[in-house]
Amino acid sequence: MIVTRFAPSPNGHLHLGHAYSSIVAHDLARAEGGRFLMRIEDIDGERSKPELADEFRRDLEWLGLEWEEVPAQSTRIDTYREAANRLAEMELLYPCQCSRAQIAEQAAKQGPEGPIYPGTCKCIEIDKDAPVAWRLDVERAAERIGALEWEDEVAGSQKADPSVFGDVILVRKALPASYHLAATLDDAADGITLVTRGADLFQATHIHRLLQALLGLPVPRWHHHPLLLDETGKKLAKRRGSASLADLRNAGEDGPLLAKQLRSHILPTGISFEKA
Numbered sequence: 001m002i003v004t005r006f007a008p009s010p011n012g013h014l015h016l017g018h019a020y021s022s023i024v025a026h027d028l029a030r031a032e033g034g035r036f037l038m039r040i041e042d043i044d045g046e047r048s049k050p051e052l053a054d055e056f057r058r059d060l061e062w063l064g065l066e067w068e069e070v071p072a073q074s075t076r077i078d079t080y081r082e083a084a085n086r087l088a089e090m091e092l093l094y095p096c097q098c099s100r101a102q103i104a105e106q107a108a109k110q111g112p113e114g115p116i117y118p119g120t121c122k123c124i125e126i127d128k129d130a131p132v133a134w135r136l137d138v139e140r141a142a143e144r145i146g147a148l149e150w151e152d153e154v155a156g157s158q159k160a161d162p163s164v165f166g167d168v169i170l171v172r173k174a175l176p177a178s179y180h181l182a183a184t185l186d187d188a189a190d191g192i193t194l195v196t197r198g199a200d201l202f203q204a205t206h207i208h209r210l211l212q213a214l215l216g217l218p219v220p221r222w223h224h225h226p227l228l229l230d231e232t233g234k235k236l237a238k239r240r241g242s243a244s245l246a247d248l249r250n251a252g253e254d255g256p257l258l259a260k261q262l263r264s265h266i267l268p269t270g271i272s273f274e275k276a
């Protein structure tokens with residue numbers, strides 16, 4: 001049975017891009033008589049606002065979606081720790097204390113989300129009194145596992161290229177996991193068979209596929225859908241204050257009608273789909 005999910009972070013209001021994302025995931029599951037889940041990704045306590053989770057539920061309800069909610073990330077901390085410990089025992093993690101500024105200075109290459117960490121800390125003694133992040137030694141991990149592939153319903157078969165982001169952080173300085181580790185573990189625990197999300201997370205899948213192999217997790221399929229852009233051609237984003245679903249809802253707009261339009265790719269003036 002197909003199981004999909006919508007996994008929003010409660011760090012800002014949902015916008016039309018999220019409406020589209022949740023509808024795509026919902027419909028892909030429903031078309032096959034499958035399950036559609038929502039998982040609140042609130043691992044970043046500092047940036048998360050618990051009251052937004054309730055707002056997200058009202059938004060999805062307003063759109064006319066039905067879902068099953070699985071436990072939020074903040075309740076799964078032990079699983080993340082356990083997996084990080086296993087990777088550490090496999091000698092695949094190393095500590096890093098660099099600041100963003102130091103990384104930008106050291107980096108010679110740019111990745112999809114900014115400078116690629118050049119591995120400076122691999123052989124450095126750490127300062128026991130300062131916070132430490134743990135990075136995956138991607139080259140060593142990939143060597144141990146060998147070639148991997150993954151299947152995207154939209155883009156087709158992909159050869160995994162886990163080095164795209166360099167040695168990614170799996171355990172953050174103040175948090176038990178990074179997005180990559182938490183989301184990969186959660187998708188496995190939730191029995192997700194079709195990871196449905198925006199194309200902004202396409203490259204992340206290379207890492208997730210490697211983590212699945214390292215941790216012996218089941219391998220789902222992926223569906224990366226196109227992003228919605230604003231009038232300036234930038235991705236609609238919570239942090240840029242894109243018009244929120246909550247505002248539309250509170251203004252008495254018709255949720256099911258909006259959902260129907262998004263399904264037919266009819267967008268409000270100024271909003272467009274990113275070209276593949």
Ligand SMILES: Nc1ncnc2c1ncn2[C@@H]1O[C@H](COP(=O)(O)OP(=O)(O)OP(=O)(O)O)[C@@H](O)[C@H]1O
Pocket residue numbers: 007008009010012016017018020021041196197198199200201226227228229235236237238239
């Ligand atoms: N502009 C967009 N168009 C389509 N899907 C989007 C857009 N923005 C986010 N999504 C998707 O919504 C889902 C939940 O994302 P999440 O709440 O973590 O947002 P995010 O990407 O951090 O959002 P933002 O960039 O708006 O802060 C992800 O699958 C993401 O790809």
Ligand SMILES: N[C@@H](CCC(=O)O)C(=O)O
Pocket residue numbers: 007008009041179183196197198201
């Ligand atoms: N909450 C995740 C999205 C999770 C996913 O769909 O993999 C984010 O910050 O982008």
Ligand SMILES: [Zn+2]
Pocket residue numbers: 095096097098120121
């Ligand atoms: Zn470092």
